[in-house]
Amino acid sequence: xxxxxxxxxxxxxxxxxxxxxxVPVPRDYRRRLSGRQAPTRADVVALFSxxxxxxxxxxxxxxxxxxxxxxxAALWGREAGxxxxxxxxxxxxxxxxxGVAAQADLPAxxxxxxxxxxxxxxxxxxxxxxxIAQTGTIVLDGGRAQGRRALTLVPPYHLCxxxxxxxxxxxxxxxARLDPARPLTWIGGPSTTTDIELERTEGVYGPAVLxxxxxxx
Amino acid sequence: xxxxxxxSSEGPGRGAAPSSAGPVPLPAPKFATAARAALSDGRLRRxxxxxxAVLRARRDAATAELDDWEELREAGRAIRDxxxxxxxxxLEELERAVTGAGGTVHWAADAAEARRIVTTLVRATGxxxxxxxxxxxxxxxxxxxxxxxxxxTVRGAGLAELVMDLDGDGRPSHPLxxxxxxxxxxxxxxxxxxxxxxxxxLPDDPAALAGAARARLRDGVPPGGAAICGAAFLxxxxxxxxxxxxxxxxxxxxxxxxxxxCVAGIEEVVPTWADLEVFxxxxxxxxxxERTLPAISTWTGVTPGDGPAAxxxxxxxxxxxxxxxxEIGRAALRCVRCAACLDVCPVYGRTGGDPYxxxxxxxxxxxxxxxxxxxxxxxxxxxxxxxxxxxxxxDVCPVKIDIPDLLVHLRGRVVExxxxxxxxxxxLAMMRALAxxxxxxxxxEAALRRGTRWARLLSRGGRIRRLPGLLGxxxxxxxxxxPPAETFRAWWRSRARSxxxxxxxxxxxxx
Numbered sequence: 001x002x003x004x005x006x007x008x009x010x011x012x013x014x015x016x017x018x019x020x021x022x023v024p025v026p027r028d029y030r031r032r033l034s035g036r037q038a039p040t041r042a043d044v045v046a047l048f049s050x051x052x053x054x055x056x057x058x059x060x061x062x063x064x065x066x067x068x069x070x071x072x073a074a075l076w077g078r079e080a081g082x083x084x085x086x087x088x089x090x091x092x093x094x095x096x097x098x099g100v101a102a103q104a105d106l107p108a109x110x111x112x113x114x115x116x117x118x119x120x121x122x123x124x125x126x127x128x129x130x131x132i133a134q135t136g137t138i139v140l141d142g143g144r145a146q147g148r149r150a151l152t153l154v155p156p157y158h159l160c161x162x163x164x165x166x167x168x169x170x171x172x173x174x175x176a177r178l179d180p181a182r183p184l185t186w187i188g189g190p191s192t193t194t195d196i197e198l199e200r201t202e203g204v205y206g207p208a209v210l211x212x213x214x215x216x217x
Numbered sequence: 218x219x220x221x222x223x224x225s226s227e228g229p230g231r232g233a234a235p236s237s238a239g240p241v242p243l244p245a246p247k248f249a250t251a252a253r254a255a256l257s258d259g260r261l262r263r264x265x266x267x268x269x270a271v272l273r274a275r276r277d278a279a280t281a282e283l284d285d286w287e288e289l290r291e292a293g294r295a296i297r298d299x300x301x302x303x304x305x306x307x308l309e310e311l312e313r314a315v316t317g318a319g320g321t322v323h324w325a326a327d328a329a330e331a332r333r334i335v336t337t338l339v340r341a342t343g344x345x346x347x348x349x350x351x352x353x354x355x356x357x358x359x360x361x362x363x364x365x366x367x368x369x370t371v372r373g374a375g376l377a378e379l380v381m382d383l384d385g386d387g388r389p390s391h392p393l394x395x396x397x398x399x400x401x402x403x404x405x406x407x408x409x410x411x412x413x414x415x416x417x418x419l420p421d422d423p424a425a426l427a428g429a430a431r432a433r434l435r436d437g438v439p440p441g442g443a444a445i446c447g448a449a450f451l452x453x454x455x456x457x458x459x460x461x462x463x464x465x466x467x468x469x470x471x472x473x474x475x476x477x478x479c480v481a482g483i484e485e486v487v488p489t490w491a492d493l494e495v496f497x498x499x500x501x502x503x504x505x506x507e508r509t510l511p512a513i514s515t516w517t518g519v520t521p522g523d524g525p526a527a528x529x530x531x532x533x534x535x536x537x538x539x540x541x542x543x544e545i546g547r548a549a550l551r552c553v554r555c556a557a558c559l560d561v562c563p564v565y566g567r568t569g570g571d572p573y574x575x576x577x578x579x580x581x582x583x584x585x586x587x588x589x590x591x592x593x594x595x596x597x598x599x600x601x602x603x604x605x606x607x608x609x610x611x612d613v614c615p616v617k618i619d620i621p622d623l624l625v626h627l628r629g630r631v632v633e634x635x636x637x638x639x640x641x642x643x644x645l646a647m648m649r650a651l652a653x654x655x656x657x658x659x660x661x662e663a664a665l666r667r668g669t670r671w672a673r674l675l676s677r678g679g680r681i682r683r684l685p686g687l688l689g690x691x692x693x694x695x696x697x698x699x700p701p702a703e704t705f706r707a708w709w710r711s712r713a714r715s716x717x718x719x720x721x722x723x724x725x726x727x728x
Binding site: 002003004006007008010011012013014015016018019020021022023024025026027028029030031034051055107111112114115116132134135136137142148149150153154171172175176180181182183184185186187188189191192193194195196197198199201202203204205206 | 267268271272284285288289291292295296298299302303304305306308309312318324325326330374375376377380394395396397400401404423424426427428430431434437438439440441452455457463464465466468469472473475483490491493494495497498501505507508509510511512513514515516517520522523524526532534538539541542544
């Protein structure tokens, strides 16, 4: 008998007559923010900015037409000379760069090379799939302008552009919008560790600095 | 060391005593014996007291912030119960979904089989080393030791793993913060005593220490090799694995290597993707007292061009079905490994994780380990007593496991399992003697009089430090208050004599 059959057989035997009982699941929890928490759309965006900042990310609100300038200024300010970006990043985002070597992430034949190639880069610029106001979380799903997961793991600096319409209020709203078939990266601020006396400091993996640009138009 | 017979003890003979089908109990000391060293370690107790107080305060704030916290807990409890009662079909669904997404599912009936599967998978990659992120399951099956025995070097992926490695025989004290019992001075000493290149004048502020650890782990998780991780949840409907961690070591393991091996218990399944809307709210706030865990990763099978080229999921039983067979005890399998119960437990707060043995520490370990390993061994039988039954663990549990209720249930099983022994256990002998004494009024009153007199002779300053004879073992770990000078019955009689006012010391004296 295979272990699969053994384990499944044990489960069935252990449950006995109780097996298959449908336990009703009360779902009386909130799916959306209440009117008191965030009365308007602008309040949802403001709540997101506030909460993501509490994760030690720096947050800026920019309008669509000043985004390219703001990105260029941020990269300059963070002394990011060599950056990488997903190949499908909107063309305009990096249009204002000066003195920054930006490379598009192209598929590599060799896996090891694809990861090693990220070593020595100063930063990465991406978009996101969904952002959650209540928890200050940003979720990347590898879709447009987000690239593969290693991009936001290896370089020490991450600039993430969040469109205001990508911000939802709660975790249930985000889960409903996301596609589980895609690999998802939920980011709660820059890389941290709390392993030393529970004090939150820069972590071992992932970007030590996270800049979030909230684009409103 | 695991006894060799442990590898072959699993089999179809499950019909007998429930605990005989589990893994062979490891020779482990009783909880009270194992806790002695920890209790006399002042530094450990101070560090634990400080850390658990911080975690308690953070958790209280984070859970109070949500006005639907109780509704979320209730939903979490119900989803976990629903999952467990349909576990076989959810597991089959999970297997189909993972396989359909390009992953491979392995089934392990016990720890030995899981160790074999993982060792074989790592060997097949041709690598002599593997990167691993801490997980309760890996510790439970002693995966690291098995891989080392097979000649495979295990490299911890995170800061806490590095600290534990440097600590030598150090064992993690907390599922989420393995180095919780070390203060910054100790971590500084561990990091500074390392290989050349480490500054000898390393300051002991956490940021500098993290920097030193980062430099140590500079090469990180290499892109070509294999890595091992655990899981927070497995979504049956979609085959998605959810990893949720306070640091990013697990994310690095899940993204960078060529081969990813995830070892997870069969109870970690949740039915649907939408169910994560409950657990991704419950877990971060209960586990670390934050609105979200800093690094949550989910993936389904393999994704071309992104992450590992091969994904293996090892589903582990290792006694979980034994727990499932106990209608009351199965509630412990709802556990989502948040460790909230540890941080509120007065026993864990003084002993740390070590005395609980290789399984989960804290109150949840005290109910899961004896169920998995059986209550026949001294270590297993001692765990249900490693509690004050204060109930704080039940109050904080995000999936509403009534741990004190389970502890009492297990204490009953401990006494029951010893009933047929030639020498009756002390509880049983005492209960029999009590039944005989209390069966007769005069016997009872005489015993009370004598008992009170002797007990008062034994007491010093209102406390009895040690009871005589067999009962002495009970007072090893606790003091007993001295009984009052007068028994209730004597007081009642004197009250009747003096016309209902009593002596002034009785129960109604304060009115």
